[in-house]
Amino acid sequence: MNEHCETSNPHPYEKSSWFSKIHHSWLFNIFKIRHKRSLESSDLYDLLSDFETSTLTNLFENAWNDEIQLSRAKNRLPSLFFTTIRTFQKSYLLIALLLISFECIRIGQPLILAYVLNYFKQCTTISHSQAWLTALLLCLLSWFSVTLRHAFYYHSLLLSQKIRICHMGLIFRKILRLHTSSFSSVSSGKMINLITNDVSKIEEFSTNIYYLLCGPIQAVFSLWLLWRRIGNTMFVIMIFFIVYIIIQMIFAKLIQQIW
Structure with a gap:
């Protein structure tokens, strides 16, 4: 197309x-145009070459055919999830590194800020130049934090759009290859639900999967830092957060039942 x-x-x-x-x-440039007048269709940019429907669908279809052959050899069902991971493994790795770097900076910022505040104590051993360098480092980390956060969300949304294009393109090709007699067992409502609902769930999952992997690592590292700072009092905080998470899960299930 x-x-x-x-x-x-x-x-x-x-x-x-x-x-x-x-x-x-x-x-x-497009902001300047909008400031002068209303946007028109000719003002919109062309599609990025990485988002060509035929290219992405061909790439994903080849990966899906390889997954079918592999599943037959291992006597198991083909997995759409692992096919998606293998197809975009480099992009997943890059986005995961962006998130890990961002979370490491978030953890390090309070520690550096505490070091800067120690300079204002009366009996401090921190020199004037060390305080200035640490404050400069804190400003740089703030810039890196904002940059990495925007880069993470931007690239994760782009990847989710690529995955959506791949899945919808593969579904479209499958529908075109179906025999006329097969349409009696497959309703148009199921096809529409598959494209609108199921594909969007996969897109949402591909955006949030990084927190599922990074969250436990961040929690363990944060608890270790708290234990180094405040000792056994950390266990009280840990119990509080566990109870808080359980309450959140209960409310999430109740809201899901209501909707």
Whole structure:
């Protein structure tokens, strides 16, 4: 579908510098246009080359065929989840590194801030130059934190859109290959629900899976830091958070039953 579209307004992201990509300054041009007048369809940028429907669907279809052959050899059912992970494993790894770096900075910022505040004590051993360097480091970490956070959400949303395109493209090709007699057992409502509901759930899962992996590591490291700072009082805090999580899970199930 995409190959028949004429290129009229190339996307600036593809030729922008790394600084522009990090700070999203490539969007300034369209903001200027909107400030002067209302946007028109010709003002919108062309689709990024990485989001071509045919390219992504071909890539995912080949991976799915390999998964079917592998499942037959191992006598198991083919897994759409593992097929998606293998297809975009480099992107998943990059986004996971962004989140881990962001969470490490979040944990380190209070420790560095505590070091800076110790400079203002009367009997401090921290020199004036050390305080300035530490304050500068704290400012740099704040900048890195904001940059990594935006980069994580941006790339995770882009990846989820790619996964959505792959799944919907594969479903579309499967529907086109179905025999006419097969449509009697498959209703149009099931197809619409598969595209609108099920695919969106996979897209949402691919955005939040990183917290499922990073959360336990962050919790263990944070508890270790608390134990180093306040000793056995940390266990009281841990019990409080466990009770809080259980209450949250109960309320989540109740809300799910209501809806």
